[in-house]
Amino acid sequence: MSMDERQLPEEVRESVEQAWPLFVDFLKKKEARITQARKIVLTQVFMRHDHFCADDLAAELSSGPNHVSRGTVYRTLALMEEAGLVRVIRDTDVHAHYEHTFNHPQHEHMICDQCGQFIEFSDEQIVKLIAKACSAHGFRERTHRIAVFGICRTCAGGA
16 A cells, blocks of 8 residues: 655645644644555545545545545544644535645635535635634634635526
8 A cells, every 4th residue: 555656746745745744743642543544545635626525535545556444534534634734614515525724825615505616715804804803802713714605606697
């Protein structure tokens, strides 16, 4: 079960090389096992540039030389979320979608109720308002997620 990291796109390889030691440190602190299967999951997550479901990732890794069990995929994603390497976004049906956050700027999401499209956006004013609210309440922010639900331009007929 070995993944040839030399064949990965440079951006993915660099992110894995930077993130894996951080994840290993996190796993050691949690007294969790450090396995090749977890590195395969992390690498596969970093190869994706979309908002994916755990089942999709598990299906990708269900066979071949980099086979990883469905349970390992789910457990590793949960640990990666706890370590701050992925973020979970829930749609209106409460389905969990994941995206990797390592080396990616903070952004928010608009999710279409009809087609399920995720639209990413950034707004410095939102970030400032959250920081102001946290300060006013003596709250230390670790992270935040905003999801706006509605109808995208295409589904609304305004393509």
